[in-house]
Amino acid sequence: MNRFLKVKFIFVFMSGIMGVIISLLCLMNFSPTRAATTFTVNLATDVSDAAPGNGHCDSDMVTVGDQCTFRAAIQESNALAGIDTINFRIGQSSGVPRTIYIQSKLPAITEDVEIDGDNQTGGGAVALNGNSAGVNVEGLIFEAGDSVLHNLMVYHFDSAGVVISGTATISMTASMVYGGGNAGIKIYTSNNHIGGSSPGDRNYIYDNDHGGIYAAGVSGELHGIIIKNNYIGLDKNGNTALPNGDEGIYFSNVADSTIGEAGIGNVIAGNNNYNNNGIEFYQSDRNFISGNLIGTDASGSTASGFSNGILLNASSQNFIGGYFADDRNIIAGNAWNGILIECTDTIIPDGNYIMGNYLGTDISGTSAIPNGRGIYIAKGNDTHIGGSNAGAGNLISGNSNYGIVLDSADTMETIIVGNAIGVDANGDPLGNILHGIYAFQSGDATIGGVNLGEGNIIANNGNFEGIKAGICIYRGTEIEMRGNSIYNNGLFTSTNSLGIDLGGESNCDGVTVNDLGDSDTGSNGLINYPVITEATLNNDMVTITGTLNSTPVKGYWIDFYGNDVCDASGHGEGKTYLGYTSAVTDGDGNDSFSITLPYAKYYSAVTVHVFGDTSEFSACFEAPDRQVFLPLLLR
Numbered sequence: 001m002n003r004f005l006k007v008k009f010i011f012v013f014m015s016g017i018m019g020v021i022i023s024l025l026c027l028m029n030f031s032p033t034r035a036a037t038t039f040t041v042n043l044a045t046d047v048s049d050a051a052p053g054n055g056h057c058d059s060d061m062v063t064v065g066d067q068c069t070f071r072a073a074i075q076e077s078n079a080l081a082g083i084d085t086i087n088f089r090i091g092q093s094s095g096v097p098r099t100i101y102i103q104s105k106l107p108a109i110t111e112d113v114e115i116d117g118d119n120q121t122g123g124g125a126v127a128l129n130g131n132s133a134g135v136n137v138e139g140l141i142f143e144a145g146d147s148v149l150h151n152l153m154v155y156h157f158d159s160a161g162v163v164i165s166g167t168a169t170i171s172m173t174a175s176m177v178y179g180g181g182n183a184g185i186k187i188y189t190s191n192n193h194i195g196g197s198s199p200g201d202r203n204y205i206y207d208n209d210h211g212g213i214y215a216a217g218v219s220g221e222l223h224g225i226i227i228k229n230n231y232i233g234l235d236k237n238g239n240t241a242l243p244n245g246d247e248g249i250y251f252s253n254v255a256d257s258t259i260g261e262a263g264i265g266n267v268i269a270g271n272n273n274y275n276n277n278g279i280e281f282y283q284s285d286r287n288f289i290s291g292n293l294i295g296t297d298a299s300g301s302t303a304s305g306f307s308n309g310i311l312l313n314a315s316s317q318n319f320i321g322g323y324f325a326d327d328r329n330i331i332a333g334n335a336w337n338g339i340l341i342e343c344t345d346t347i348i349p350d351g352n353y354i355m356g357n358y359l360g361t362d363i364s365g366t367s368a369i370p371n372g373r374g375i376y377i378a379k380g381n382d383t384h385i386g387g388s389n390a391g392a393g394n395l396i397s398g399n400s401n402y403g404i405v406l407d408s409a410d411t412m413e414t415i416i417v418g419n420a421i422g423v424d425a426n427g428d429p430l431g432n433i434l435h436g437i438y439a440f441q442s443g444d445a446t447i448g449g450v451n452l453g454e455g456n457i458i459a460n461n462g463n464f465e466g467i468k469a470g471i472c473i474y475r476g477t478e479i480e481m482r483g484n485s486i487y488n489n490g491l492f493t494s495t496n497s498l499g500i501d502l503g504g505e506s507n508c509d510g511v512t513v514n515d516l517g518d519s520d521t522g523s524n525g526l527i528n529y530p531v532i533t534e535a536t537l538n539n540d541m542v543t544i545t546g547t548l549n550s551t552p553v554k555g556y557w558i559d560f561y562g563n564d565v566c567d568a569s570g571h572g573e574g575k576t577y578l579g580y581t582s583a584v585t586d587g588d589g590n591d592s593f594s595i596t597l598p599y600a601k602y603y604s605a606v607t608v609h610v611f612g613d614t615s616e617f618s619a620c621f622e623a624p625d626r627q628v629f630l631p632l633l634l635r
Contacts, residue, residue, distance in 0.1 A: 238298025572617025
């Protein structure tokens with residue numbers, strides 16, 4: 001019995017000792033979370049903290065109470081782990097200024113901090129003035145931590161106003177960055193948010209010597225950057241241009257990021273500063289640009305543009321616009337191009353989408369604010385302009401040059417469907433001054449289609465002296481044009497302005513006469529158009545018959561169109577797509593066709609080779625008048 005009690009005692013004793021040891025070990029590893037500290041800046045001077053890390057923002061140990069400057073607050077926050085807050089209570093009723101004149105480079109922010117520049121004693125946002133900070137000095141520098149910057153003015157620094165580098169991320173709202181000697185904001189890290197969802201979250205970034213916002217990946221791609229609801233290049237009212245010296249927004253090696261969101265996009269203006277771009281991407285892929293005004297004031301009614309509204313340089317799989325009205329970018333008032341896609345190195349852009357935008361009009365889509373050209377693809381493959389779904393088509397109208405340009409042999413596989421080119425948002429005339437679509441040396445493109453929603457409206461373009469067309473193909477090949485509504489292009493009285501013009505030796509030149517056997521070469525192979533020989537009325541339907549002479553033993557589609565009037569050239573155009581039939585030429589290159597179609601006043605047709613080459617419109621053919629039977633009146 002005693003031995004049992006001894007064993008029990010030893011067991012209990014040892015259990016107690018082990019419990020104490022375990023408790024001590026836990027205490028040794030336990031580090032309680034430090035309570036967040038709020039540092040209230042109450043001095044407008046710029047001196048350092050007297051004892052960084054003691055938990056007190058105090059630049060003067062002699063004077064009773066904390067004498068907290070903004071510089072001292074940053075030093076204290078950096079010295080303490082955890083999330084701190086810096087707010088302001090400067091400028092009492094005695095008239096102490098709310099502006100802090102920075103005298104030298106501020107310490108970089110290296111810990112989590114929330115900076116709220118709202119002055120709690122009145123006077124609005126606190127301002128950091130960098131006039132006296134020195135040469136090449138930046139304003140606020142975030143090097144580490146996850147921080148918030150709200151309602152602060154940063155201006156007149158000799159270099160950038162706000163810099164985000166190292167491992168830092170920030171959310172920045174309701175602030176102003178202007179008058180700097182470099183970019184307004186420079187971003188070198190991922191997952192930063194510039195701007196917020198409400199009007200009160202808007203940042204104002206203007207009058208900086210270089211760009212408004214500059215984001216660049218150094219050792220790899222940045223991602224997760226969101227820039228929305230800001231005014232870039234405008235005053236707070238959104239109607240007076242205060243342009244930045246270079247791009248509004250510049251991305252280099254940035255991916256999976258967004259500029260604008262549905263209904264809360266940015267206004268990016270340039271005051272007709274034609275040496276820069278509204279948005280420029282360099283080697284930046286899979287980004288979204290939506291809901292922005294690019295090249296106008298905040299009302300979307302006055303031009304304030306750039307050289308190019310959007311430039312995609314060596315950048316792929318970006319999405320511009322969207323399916324809904326709130327996704328729409330208004331891209332107008334830009335001197336050269338609304339959108340330019342090109343490459344200045346060996347990376348040819350691929351797979352970019354442009355959908356649902358207005359290019360060349362005001363925000364209502366009814367008045368012209370011209371770009372030079374709506375969309376210009378200098379080099380780029382598999383670009384999708386528009387789409388067959390509701391809302392996917394772009395409005396490309398009112399531009400002072402071409403609507404769309406496909407330029408160079410490095411521009412391939414472009415798809416242009418569902419767009420309105422040369423009409424306003426109500427369908428009324430608002431033409432581009434030159435060709436609606438101009439394809440130069442490019443190839444393997446699709447313009448329109450026979451399925452629902454694929455056809456484009458291409459109308460009212462080229463109402464200018466000289467030979468202008470709805471679509472001009474010059475030295476391009478395998479460009480398929482089907483199912484579009486093409487009408488009223490070129491001067492109404494011109495016999496050389498066509499709906500579709502296949503250019504000869506000296507660009508687009510009017511009707512290209514068919515040749516026997518279709519042996520000539522050139523734009524779209526100078527493929528022969530069909531010849532309509534007869535139209536037979538049967539109730540409200542018309543049977544069209546005709547012939548095709550082209551390359552022997554080849555397959556073709558023949559597409560038919562109805563028109564209210566015949567073009568002055570006597571060929572086409574093609575306002576209403578009616579249907580198609582097929583043809584296969586014999587050994588002499590001949591075939592005939594017959595098809596019954598709905599009634600139209602005039603008919604025209606085009607030849608489409610199975611590899612895509614499409615002809616000019618045939619000569620238009622007038623249908624017989626429909627008979628009108630009056631009722632017999634009996635007495």
